[in-house]
Amino acid sequence: MDGDRSEYSDGYVVISGNKIVDVGAGTPPEYPGAQVIDGSGCLITPGLVNTHHHLYQWITRGLAADSTLFEWLTTLYPVWAGIDADAVHVAATGGLTWLAKTGCTTTTDHHYVVPRDAGDVFEAEITAAAQVGLRFHPCRGSMDLGQSSGGLPPDHVVEKLDDILTGTQSVIDRWHDPNPGSMLQIAVAPCSPFSVTEALLRESATLARENGVRMHTHLAETLDEERFCREHFGCTPVEYMERVGWVGPDVWYAHAVHLDDAGIETMARTGTAAAHCPTSNARLGAGIARAADLVNGGVTVGLGVDGAASNEACSLIEESRHALLFARAKGGPQTMTVRKALELGTIAGARVLGREGEIGSIEVGKLADLAVWKLDTVAHAGITDPVAALVLGSTPPLKLLLVNGRIVVADGRVTTVDEDVVASDVARAHRDLLGKA
Numbered sequence: 001m002d003g004d005r006s007e008y009s010d011g012y013v014v015i016s017g018n019k020i021v022d023v024g025a026g027t028p029p030e031y032p033g034a035q036v037i038d039g040s041g042c043l044i045t046p047g048l049v050n051t052h053h054h055l056y057q058w059i060t061r062g063l064a065a066d067s068t069l070f071e072w073l074t075t076l077y078p079v080w081a082g083i084d085a086d087a088v089h090v091a092a093t094g095g096l097t098w099l100a101k102t103g104c105t106t107t108t109d110h111h112y113v114v115p116r117d118a119g120d121v122f123e124a125e126i127t128a129a130a131q132v133g134l135r136f137h138p139c140r141g142s143m144d145l146g147q148s149s150g151g152l153p154p155d156h157v158v159e160k161l162d163d164i165l166t167g168t169q170s171v172i173d174r175w176h177d178p179n180p181g182s183m184l185q186i187a188v189a190p191c192s193p194f195s196v197t198e199a200l201l202r203e204s205a206t207l208a209r210e211n212g213v214r215m216h217t218h219l220a221e222t223l224d225e226e227r228f229c230r231e232h233f234g235c236t237p238v239e240y241m242e243r244v245g246w247v248g249p250d251v252w253y254a255h256a257v258h259l260d261d262a263g264i265e266t267m268a269r270t271g272t273a274a275a276h277c278p279t280s281n282a283r284l285g286a287g288i289a290r291a292a293d294l295v296n297g298g299v300t301v302g303l304g305v306d307g308a309a310s311n312e313a314c315s316l317i318e319e320s321r322h323a324l325l326f327a328r329a330k331g332g333p334q335t336m337t338v339r340k341a342l343e344l345g346t347i348a349g350a351r352v353l354g355r356e357g358e359i360g361s362i363e364v365g366k367l368a369d370l371a372v373w374k375l376d377t378v379a380h381a382g383i384t385d386p387v388a389a390l391v392l393g394s395t396p397p398l399k400l401l402l403v404n405g406r407i408v409v410a411d412g413r414v415t416t417v418d419e420d421v422v423a424s425d426v427a428r429a430h431r432d433l434l435g436k437a
């Protein structure tokens with residue numbers, strides 16, 4: 001994923017501390033005292049970058065399985081109203097463990113349900129990310145437009161505008177690390193046009209820009225949302241966003257499914273990026289995003305697994321495959337190559353998060369975030385092109401996952417947490433939460 005898209009059929013990567021210090025073809029030079037990991041039969045790629053998630057949903061998977069987005073949300077809001085910091089910690093640990101096992105080294109999280117008296121849900125997920133060992137970009141989400149004011153969420157799951165702004169500022173002050181090599185960066189993330197007020201959008205944009213942090217929201221996910229925007233704001237979702245200051249190179253939208261040509265042009269002109277979430281869009285019957293048109297139109301497109309309640313699989317490498325398959329189903333076999341699909345999940349994702357200079361490719365000076373995929377088992381043996389094997393085949397096991405130079409997965413097992421304990425904690429938290437609803 002370097003500028004030349006270099007590929008070595010036989011080569012090496014040398015790491016010192018948290019950085020890549022050498023990359024090349026053939027036999028590596030001597031590095032006396034170095035630990036050597038033999039990757040024969042494997043493909044090494046940049047660690048995957050996930051640009052949209054809702055980790056708390058890991059404990060509410062499999063519900064409202066045959067519903068549209070609005071039906072699904074109205075079923076789940078009352079369940080999510082019962083989360084607290086402990087539940088978020090368990091859910092985030094589950095979701096992050098699975099992301100690591102499936103090749104992801106950097107993830108965002110859009111957390112927008114913040115019940116009063118729930119404890120510190122942001123501290124809970126940040127602690128989980130540090131424990132599992134992923135590079136983390138939590139987005140301080142929010143909702144302030146309850147049903148009684150014309151929004152979709154019930155009044156008891158929304159916050160007051162002032163509390164949101166104060167809470168967001170304090171998350172940034174406490175946690176945001178803008179330094180090179182950062183493991184933790186905060187974004188500001190009001191939820192969606194039908195769950196937030198125009199005032200929240202405008203004021204949170206000001207707050208984000210004063211603090212130099214990025215901005216994220218759901219946009220143009222369904223036709224129901226488009227109808228809502230036309231009815232309430234007299235325009236399309238993208239036109240509404242431009243009106244309230246939510247376009248720019250510091251902004252990325254989750255989904256961006258229902259865009260007209262003018263919407264794509266606005267995103268390209270303003271440098272606004274997209275988190276393409278093909279699996280969730282299919283699971284909810286939302287539609288198929290115009291991913292190839294966005295890419296060809298000059299929009300930066302990363303991939304997102306989306307929340308676990310609308311994508312129970314939550315594997316970013318599967319999103320690469322689904323991005324390719326859906327693009328080709330719409331536009332034919334030349335619409336997206338396997339290498340482009342991998343690019344969306346790596347260097348393009350890094351660009352979405354403003355981290356292109358640090359992650360998303362295997363280059364000297366970049367951070368040591370790497371996935372080593374085993375392609376010599378029965379699942380992939382005999383596929384000559386390893387990138388085709390990775391993107392078109394089933395998800396391979398990982399020989400190794402390194403984040404910031406630290407081993408997080410070895411021989412298919414996460415090394416930082418006990419996977420069996422995580423699984424039983426998740427099952428218990430799911431039962432407890434549903435018991436409350």
Ligand SMILES: Nc1nc2[nH]c(O)nc2c(=O)[nH]1
Pocket residue numbers: 054069073191192195218221280306307310
């Ligand atoms: N896929 C999702 N779309 C959403 N819109 C919204 O307001 N919340 C969500 C969500 O949790 N998932």
